[in-house]
Amino acid sequence: MDTKIQWIKDELDQLQQSGALNRIRTIGSAVGPKMVVDGKCVLNFCSNNYLGLANHPALVKAAHEAIDEYGVGPAAVRSIAGTTELHVRLEKKLAAFKGVESAITFQSGYAANLAVFPALVSKEDAIFSDELNHASIIDGCRLSGARIIRYPHSNIEGLRAVIREAAGTYRRGLIITDGVFSMDGDIAPLDKLYEVAQEFDLLLMVDDAHGEGVLGTGGRGIVDHFHLHGKVDVEIGTLSKAFGVVGGIVAGNPVIIDWLRQRGRPFLFSSAMTIPDTAACLAAVDLLENSTELVDRLWENGRFFKEGMRTLGFNTGESVTPITPIMLGEVTLAKQFSSELFNEGVFAVALGYPTVPQGKARIRVMISAAHTREDLDQGLDTFARVGKKLGVI
Ligand SMILES: *Cc1c(COP(=O)(O)O)cnc(C)c1O
Numbered sequence: 001m002d003t004k005i006q007w008i009k010d011e012l013d014q015l016q017q018s019g020a021l022n023r024i025r026t027i028g029s030a031v032g033p034k035m036v037v038d039g040k041c042v043l044n045f046c047s048n049n050y051l052g053l054a055n056h057p058a059l060v061k062a063a064h065e066a067i068d069e070y071g072v073g074p075a076a077v078r079s080i081a082g083t084t085e086l087h088v089r090l091e092k093k094l095a096a097f098k099g100v101e102s103a104i105t106f107q108s109g110y111a112a113n114l115a116v117f118p119a120l121v122s123k124e125d126a127i128f129s130d131e132l133n134h135a136s137i138i139d140g141c142r143l144s145g146a147r148i149i150r151y152p153h154s155n156i157e158g159l160r161a162v163i164r165e166a167a168g169t170y171r172r173g174l175i176i177t178d179g180v181f182s183m184d185g186d187i188a189p190l191d192k193l194y195e196v197a198q199e200f201d202l203l204l205m206v207d208d209a210h211g212e213g214v215l216g217t218g219g220r221g222i223v224d225h226f227h228l229h230g231k232v233d234v235e236i237g238t239l240s241k242a243f244g245v246v247g248g249i250v251a252g253n254p255v256i257i258d259w260l261r262q263r264g265r266p267f268l269f270s271s272a273m274t275i276p277d278t279a280a281c282l283a284a285v286d287l288l289e290n291s292t293e294l295v296d297r298l299w300e301n302g303r304f305f306k307e308g309m310r311t312l313g314f315n316t317g318e319s320v321t322p323i324t325p326i327m328l329g330e331v332t333l334a335k336q337f338s339s340e341l342f343n344e345g346v347f348a349v350a351l352g353y354p355t356v357p358q359g360k361a362r363i364r365v366m367i368s369a370a371h372t373r374e375d376l377d378q379g380l381d382t383f384a385r386v387g388k389k390l391g392v393i
Pocket of ligand 1: 108109110111134136137178182207208209210238239240241246247248
C-alpha cells in the first residue's frame with residue numbers, strides 16, 4: 001500500500017462506516033419518467049429533466065443532423081481556432097428568447113460560474129452572496145479572490161445590513177443569488193434585490209439554473225418571471241436541466257458578455273459545448289418558442305403532485321416551484337424511505353447534511369412535464385404505502 005494515499009483510504013473507510021459514502025446508481029436506458037436504474041425499471045423522480053427534453057425526438061434529431069454536417073467536437077478553444085456557426089446561432093437565439101441583448105455559452109453552468117466572477121471582481125472587491133447559494137457560485141466567487149460576504153437567505157433587510165457594514169471597505173461590489181433554490185424550491189426575491197442593487201450601486205447577478213425553462217413565460221427564466229428585463233446585469237444559467245442537454249449560459253449586458261469573450265477563463269482555456277449539444281439546445285429553444293405546452297404541463301404536474309402529497313399528510317416544505325421536498329427530519333429515516341421507495345420501483349433521492357441543514361433531511365421529488373397522470377398516481381400510491389409503513393403519515 002502506498003503510504004502517501006493511506007489518508008484517502010482512511011477517509012473512504014470512514015465514509016463507508018458512517019453510511020455517508022455516496023454509491024452512485026447506474027442508468028441503463030435513456031433518461032425519462034421511467035428508466036432503467038441498476039437493472040430495474042423505475043419511476044424517475046430524481047432528474048432535473050423538467051420538460052422531458054433529455055430524450056425528446058426533436059432534440060435527438062437535431063443532434064443527429066448536426067453530427068452529419070459538422071462532426072462531433074469543436075477540436076479547440078473558440079478564441080483560438082474559431083467558433084462554429086451553431087454556437088453563434090445558439091447564443092443569439094438564447095439572448096432573443098430571454099429578452100436580453102447578449103449571451104455567451106460555456107461547457108456547463110459550473111463553468112459559467114467559474115468564468116463570470118473572476119472576470120468581474122478581484123481582491124479589492126466584495127461579493128454579497130446568499131448563504132444558501134449553490135456550490136458552483138461559491139467556487140466561482142472564491143476563485144475571484146474577492147471578499148465574500150454572506151447574507152441571510154433571501155433576507156432583504158439582512159442584506160442591507162451587511163452592505164452597510166461593509167461600506168467603504170471595497171472597490172466594486174455585486175450581489176449574487178440562486179434564482180430557484182433547489183433544495184427547498186423557493187424563488188429568490190429578485191425584484192427586491194434589484195432595489196437594493198440600485199440603492200447601493202451594486203451589480204446584480206442571478207444563477208437561474210433551476211429557473212431556466214421553468215420560470216417566466218414559456219420558461220424564459222427568473223428575469224422574465226419578475227419582469228426585470230434589462231435590469232439584471234448578469235443572468236447565469238444551465239442548459240443541463242430543463243433544456244435536457246449540457247452547457248452553461250451567461251446572458252445580459254452586452255458589455256459584460258463581450259468582456260467574458262476576452263477574459264472568461266473557461267471560455268479561453270477549455271473547448272466549447274460539443275456540436276450535438278449545441279444543435280440539441282437550438283432545437284430546445286425552438287420548442288419553447290413555439291409553445292408553452294411543456295412548461296404549462298410541468299407546473300400542472302407539480303401542483304397535482306404537491307397537492308396529493310399534502311392530502312396524504314406529508315410535509316412538502318416551502319416550495320413554490322415543481323421541486324417537491326418531502327420533509328422527514330432525520331437522515332436515517334430519509335435514507336430508509338428512499339430505499340423502500342426504490343424497492344417498490346420509485347427512484348427518489350434522500351438528501352441530508354451537509355447538503356441540507358442538520359435535522360432537515362428530506363426526499364426530493366423532481367417533477368417533470370414528461371410524467372403522465374398515471375406516473376404521478378403511482379408515485380403518490382407508493383409514497384403513501386412507504387409513509388404508512390415507516391410511520392411518517
Ligand atoms: C445545477 C446548477 C449548476 C450547475 O449546472 P451544470 O450545467 O450542471 O454545471 C450551477 N448553478 C446552480 C444554481 C445549479 O443548480
